[in-house]
Amino acid sequence: MIKFVCIYLLIINLAALFAMGLDKSKAKRRAWRIPERTLFLLSFIGGSIGALAGMYLFRHKTKHKKFVIGMPLILILYLVIACFVIRI
Numbered sequence: 887m888i889k890f891v892c893i894y895l896l897i898i899n900l901a902a903l904f905a906m907g908l909d910k911s912k913a914k915r916r917a918w919r920i921p922e923r924t925l926f927l928l929s930f931i932g933g934s935i936g937a938l939a940g941m942y943l944f945r946h947k948t949k950h951k952k953f954v955i956g957m958p959l960i961l962i963l964y965l966v967i968a969c970f971v972i973r974i
Contacts, residue, residue: 901936906937908920925947
């Protein structure tokens with residue numbers, strides 16, 4: 887079970903990182919963009935580390951308060967939940 891969770895987290899975080907990079911690339915070219923809702927969804931389903939890494943690696947969405955505050959809050963929420971689950 888732990889192996890499955892680790893593989894899932896790796897894949898979803900890579901997807902979030904890739905999505906941030908792709909959206910930044912599309913923003914530069916004024917092309918179709920990935921909806922903000924999708925970026926938050928990727929973070930919420932476990933990709934918050936990848937989304938945060940993508941934000942700062944690609945300097946994308948770093949001027950948007952809802953991303954600068956929201957992404958770390960999602961990560962903190964997951965860390966708190968993980969602490970409770972591991973203790974039980």
